[in-house]
């Protein structure tokens with residue numbers, strides 16, 4: 001890869017987890033499941049659920065306040081806002097616009113990206129290129145999800161898997177060469193959206209008495225098929241981005257995968273031949289929080305001292321679409 005005179009670094013991180021917890025035992029009172037099944041099949045122990053008043057923009061605002069503070073910047077320094085979400089506050093306007101107002105930011109451009117669980121990596125790559133080529137210096141990026149609003153609480157095959165959260169990062173352009181985000185690889189295959197989708201509520205099937213009666217406003221998933229494709233896509237994306245920078249899996253200090261299932265993350269480690277201690281896992285506490293999972297995980301990995309200056313870090317994700325991606329970071333000092 002060519003030498004660059006400036007870099008895009010993750011300058012500040014923040015996360016927000018709603019207070020209310022829902023344990024596996026709590027779920028066993030609602031659907032025919034058990035703590036034992038959920039833990040052994042997924043690795044999830046508990047998850048957090050947003051209150052009625054707490055929307056993705058509210059959770060994103062909280063995470064962003066922390067990220068801006070940790071970056072040592074003021075709100076007036078932020079000149080771009082992009083939100084990754086598959087559970088927007090409203091069909092329109094964007095959650096980014098609502099968040100911009102709640103944060104009290106200037107009238108900077110604000111937009112959402114919809115790429116489900118890969119959303120945060122789609123945002124990172126888009127914003128990386130905007131910061132490189134555009135007039136922007138400091139961008140606020142957020143992954144915020146209220147998955148609980150999409151779940152069919154009568155369907156044990158999906159409702160036990162997800163949780164609510166938000167994570168945020170401030171990305172800044174700096175004059176140091178070859179640090180921070182080195183590059184990303186993204187992909188999508190839209191040939192079979194039904195593998196993981198919400199059938200109604202969009203223009204193709206607006207809400208009606210019939211769509212409600214058929215319970216079409218909930219997330220539906222072929223879990224086994226997603227599992228199979230996820231491991232393959234994440235391994236391939238990781239190898240692609242490492243190859244681009246002449247690196248090998250053993251050069252990576254920390255892999256931060258999308259947190260969907262501990263067995264998916266373990267399989268990824270096995271195929272890449274990366275020891276388990278290099279794979280960051282916090283799924284046990286939060287479940288799958290879709291686009292929030294990676295920013296929440298980097299925030300925690302960084303806080304726990306799992307990432308050091310000079311470390312190569314891989315972020316890797318997959319999700320509905322299908323979409324996938326991997327980002328390579330050389331952590332700045």
Ligand code: UT7
Nearest residue numbers: 032033034037041117156157160223224226227260261319
């Ligand atoms: O971010 C992307 C989002 N999605 C994912 O990442 C999901 C990827 N897939 C997975 O994580 C796994 O496929 C699941 C956790 C969803 C399911 O695990 P699995 O090992 O693939 O189980 P399965 O779907 O093959 O189901 C095994 C059995 C079934 O019973 P039968 O047909 O063998 O009698 C299910 O009905 O487990 C049953 N089952 C449950 N039992 C207790 C399914 N859900 C539950 C449950 N509690 N919650």
